[in-house]
Amino acid sequence: xxxxxxxxxxxxxxxxxxxxxxxxxxxxxxxxxxxxxxxxxxxxxxxxxxxxxxxxxxxxxxxxxxxxxxxxxxxxxxxxxxxxxxxxxxxxxxxxxxxxxxxxxxxxxxxxxxxxxxxxxxxxxxxxxxxxxxxxxxxxxxxxxxxxxxxxxxxxxxxxxxxxxxxxxxxxxxxxxxxxxxxxxxxxxxxxxxxxxxxxxxxxxxxxxxxxxxxxxxxxxxxxxxxxxxxxxxxxxxxxxxxxxxxxxxxxxxxxxxxxxxxxxxxxxxxxxxxxxxxxxxxxxxxxxxxxxxxxxxxxxxxxxxxx
Numbered sequence: 001x002x003x004x005x006x007x008x009x010x011x012x013x014x015x016x017x018x019x020x021x022x023x024x025x026x027x028x029x030x031x032x033x034x035x036x037x038x039x040x041x042x043x044x045x046x047x048x049x050x051x052x053x054x055x056x057x058x059x060x061x062x063x064x065x066x067x068x069x070x071x072x073x074x075x076x077x078x079x080x081x082x083x084x085x086x087x088x089x090x091x092x093x094x095x096x097x098x099x100x101x102x103x104x105x106x107x108x109x110x111x112x113x114x115x116x117x118x119x120x121x122x123x124x125x126x127x128x129x130x131x132x133x134x135x136x137x138x139x140x141x142x143x144x145x146x147x148x149x150x151x152x153x154x155x156x157x158x159x160x161x162x163x164x165x166x167x168x169x170x171x172x173x174x175x176x177x178x179x180x181x182x183x184x185x186x187x188x189x190x191x192x193x194x195x196x197x198x199x200x201x202x203x204x205x206x207x208x209x210x211x212x213x214x215x216x217x218x219x220x221x222x223x224x225x226x227x228x229x230x231x232x233x234x235x236x237x238x239x240x241x242x243x244x245x246x247x248x249x250x251x252x253x254x255x256x257x258x259x260x261x262x263x264x265x266x267x268x269x270x271x272x273x274x275x276x277x278x279x280x281x282x283x284x285x286x287x288x289x290x291x292x293x294x295x296x297x298x299x300x301x302x303x304x305x306x307x308x
Contacts, residue, residue: 004036004038005087006087006088007036007037007038007063007087007088008034008036008037008088008089008090008109009034009036009037009038009088009089009090009091009092009105009109009161010037010038010040010085010086010087010088010090010091010092010164011029011037011038011039011040011092011093011094011105012040012042012079012082012083012086012091012092012093012094013025013026013029013039013040013041013042013054013082013093013094013095013096014042014044014075014078014079014081014082014093014095014096015041015042015043015044015046015050015051015054015096016043016044016045016046016050016072016075016078016096017046017047017048017050018046018048018050018096018097019046019048019049019050019053020097021096021097021206022050022053022054022057022096022097023053023057024099025094025095025096025097025098025099026039026041026054026057026064027057028094028099028100028101028102029094029100029105030057030060030061030063030064031102032100032102032103032104032105032106033102033103033105033106034105034106034109037063037088037092037105038063038064038065038086038087038088039061039063039064039065040065040067040082040085040086041054041058041064041065041066041067042067042068042069042078042081042082042085043066043067043068043069044069044072044073044074044078045068045069045071045072050096051066051068054066065085067081067082067085069081074175075179075181076173076174076175076178076181077175079093079157079172079173079181080172080173080175083164083167083172086164088164089163089164090108090109090112090161090162090163090164091161091162091164091167092105092108092160092161092162093157093158093160094158094203095156095157095158095205097206098158098203098204098205098206099203099204099206100158100202100203100204101201101202101203101204103202104202104203107198107199107202108121108161108198108202109161111133111134111161111196111198112161112163112196114134114196115134115136115194115196117193117194118136118163118193118194118195118196119162119163119166119167119189119192119193119194119195120160120161120162120163120166120186120189120190120193120195120196121134121160121161121195121196121197121198122152122153122155122159122160122186122195122196122197122198123155123159123160123197123198123199123200123202123203124152124155124197124198124199124200126150126151126152126154127199127200128150133197133198133199134196134197134198134199135196135197136194136196137152137194137195137196137197138194139190139191139192139193139194139195139239140239140240142190142194142195143190143191143234143238143239143240143244144240144244146190147230147233147234147240147244147248147251147252148240148244148247148248148251152195152197153183153186153187153190153195154183155182155186156182156205157182158203158205159198159202159203159205160182160186162189163193166189166192166193167185167189170185170188170189170192172185173185177225177229178221178225179221179222180222180225180226180229183226183229184229184233187229187233188237191233191237191238191239220272220275220276223259223276224276224279224280227252227256227280230248230252231249231252231281234248234249234252253282253286253290254286254289254290254293256280256282257282257286257287257289257290257291258290259276260273260276260277260280260282260287261273261287261290261291263276
């Protein structure tokens with residue numbers, strides 16, 4: 001396979017101790033029907049055989065480059081490092097425990113080329129049978145759909161493709177948001193550029209116990225920080241009107257209050273529910289209103305894992 005100095009897509013695979021899954025991930029990328037890509041594998045100081053596996057697979061295809069960080073950068077630090085090595089017009093993360101189906105990359109590239117002003121395309125987290133995909137959404141449409149409708153930006157990096165110049169323009173990921181740094185980037189991109197929604201069935205997210213967000217303490221942080229991020233996203237640099245922003249904030253408060261109530265009453269996780277309430281900006285009135293309201297607002301499903 002010939003190697004292009006200017007590949008259309010840079011497929012970025014960030015790795016830390018994923019020897020059990022990495023080979024399958026890389027093979028799934030190499031089986032893509034779209035071929036004008038490079039694969040940049042960046043190992044973040046794995047202590048297992050991940051780096052050796054990446055180097056072995058790289059010998060079979062010159063489109064694969066393998067790099068190893070001299071020190072551990074962490075999840076999103078390593079994602080930024082991988083992006084700095086990309087040469088493609090688009091960057092496409094495939095996490096080292098996930099898979100991309102053979103047609104997935106082709107569909108993503110076709111959508112971005114069809115709508116060149118879009119900065120981001122996402123596998124639709126809440127698919128609807130409204131019209132054929134891909135869907136082109138202006139900034140305000142994406143925000144309305146996500147914050148006032150059924151949601152459309154609850155998608156991990158494996159389900160996304162990003163225009164590299166837009167990624168660079170907004171500064172990429174902000175590591176302080178931890179596991180939510182991807183969602184935070186989607187919101188910033190969507191505030192400034194159109195977004196494309198992609199059909200389901202392009203990638204496969206794997207779930208396993210080693211994932212950070214599956215741990216109980218991490219799930220507390222994920223839930224709390226997810227609420228804080230949503231409230232922050234409808235703040236200053238938001239395409240929604242003031243009335244729509246207030247509506248979105250009210251809706252997010254009701255959703256978060258409902259989650260806390262559900263933890264306490266349905267799952268009997270009273271201490272966890274109390275911690276989340278204590279650390280939030282919710283009032284007792286917010287909890288009571290959420291409890292007595294006759295119609296529960298829609299609550300988006302967690303973004304991990306999904307089968308698309």
